Amino acid sequence: MPYSAIVVGAGSSIAQALIEQLIAAEDCHQILAISRQQTFQHSKISTINCTYDEASIEQTCAQLSVDYPVTKVFICQGILHQDELQPERKIESINAHNMLKVFTANTVTPSLWLKNLTPLLKSDQPCKVALFSARIGSISDNQIGGWYSYRASKAALNMMVQTFSVELARRAKNVKLLAFHPGTTDTPLSEPFQRSVPEGKLFSPEFVASQLLSLLEKLEVDGKASYMDWNHQPITW
Numbered sequence: 001m002p003y004s005a006i007v008v009g010a011g012s013s014i015a016q017a018l019i020e021q022l023i024a025a026e027d028c029h030q031i032l033a034i035s036r037q038q039t040f041q042h043s044k045i046s047t048i049n050c051t052y053d054e055a056s057i058e059q060t061c062a063q064l065s066v067d068y069p070v071t072k073v074f075i076c077q078g079i080l081h082q083d084e085l086q087p088e089r090k091i092e093s094i095n096a097h098n099m100l101k102v103f104t105a106n107t108v109t110p111s112l113w114l115k116n117l118t119p120l121l122k123s124d125q126p127c128k129v130a131l132f133s134a135r136i137g138s139i140s141d142n143q144i145g146g147w148y149s150y151r152a153s154k155a156a157l158n159m160m161v162q163t164f165s166v167e168l169a170r171r172a173k174n175v176k177l178l179a180f181h182p183g184t185t186d187t188p189l190s191e192p193f194q195r196s197v198p199e200g201k202l203f204s205p206e207f208v209a210s211q212l213l214s215l216l217e218k219l220e221v222d223g224k225a226s227y228m229d230w231n232h233q234p235i236t237w
């Protein structure tokens with residue numbers, strides 16, 4: 001059955017690997033790739049460049065032209081460090097400016113995309129939506145502390161995913177939401193922190209993309225949000 005896929009934050013290294021695999025998927029006939037700057041050249045792909053303020057997100061979604069039922073959506077945005085902004089190791093490093101920047105990129109922006117994409121997702125086909133979270137956003141699994149803003153922004157994203165899911169179970173029963181942990185993946189986001197990653201635990205974007213696509217195939221549309229990792233294992237919220 002031909003389908004359309006939407007990739008938001010398509011400049012992410014993992015998103016680009018997903019797009020390569022979607023291009024190769026026979027049933028995927030259209031990929032809407034949304035990014036601030038990244039562009040793509042392929043007959044299956046429509047590139048949409050957009051800033052991530054609320055008005056632009058609304059305007060972009062209102063103008064999206066979808067040719068087939070949307071059955072896969074990937075909302076990939078996230079920042080951990082940027083210029084002078086670094087994850088906080090201690091309480092004294094927390095400051096409002098950086099915290100708001102991280103929450104905007106990791107919680108507010110993905111939520112606004114999901115809000116504005118929702119009208120496009122309702123159909124008679126199952127639609128699986130993966131929002132890129134992180135294991136570090138698990139409140140029950142916080143053993144080592146630190147990285148306050150990133151951790152809290154992903155926990156807040158998880159709560160948004162859970163809450164969207166309760167409402168979508170009534171309003172768009174074909175939609176399944178997934179808060180996804182890719183594992184430590186070799187991308188610009190993890191690059192400064194890769195030295196401490198154990199041997200064999202730094203994944204390629206291609207591996208993670210293929211794990212995510214096979215996870216989506218397995219997930220049932222059950223009216224509940226799932227929080228799962230690259231190895232198809234559930235994470236406690």
Ligand SMILES: NC(=O)c1ccc[n+]([C@@H]2O[C@H](COP(=O)([O-])OP(=O)(O)OC[C@H]3O[C@@H](n4cnc5c(N)ncnc54)[C@H](OP(=O)(O)O)[C@@H]3O)[C@@H](O)[C@H]2O)c1
Pocket residue numbers: 008009010011012013014015034035036037038052076077078079104105106109132133134135181182183184185186187188189190
């Ligand atoms: N890499 C890892 O080890 C790891 C581990 C756990 C979770 N994750 C999560 O996986 C997701 C994908 O990250 P990645 O590793 O592929 O990193 P990446 O290559 O650095 O991609 C960064 C992503 O964030 C977006 N972005 C950058 N600055 C932004 C800003 N100021 N506001 C909003 N969005 C911004 C980019 O969108 P554009 O397309 O517009 O550039 C892109 O989608 C993130 O949500 C990250 O938190 C990654």
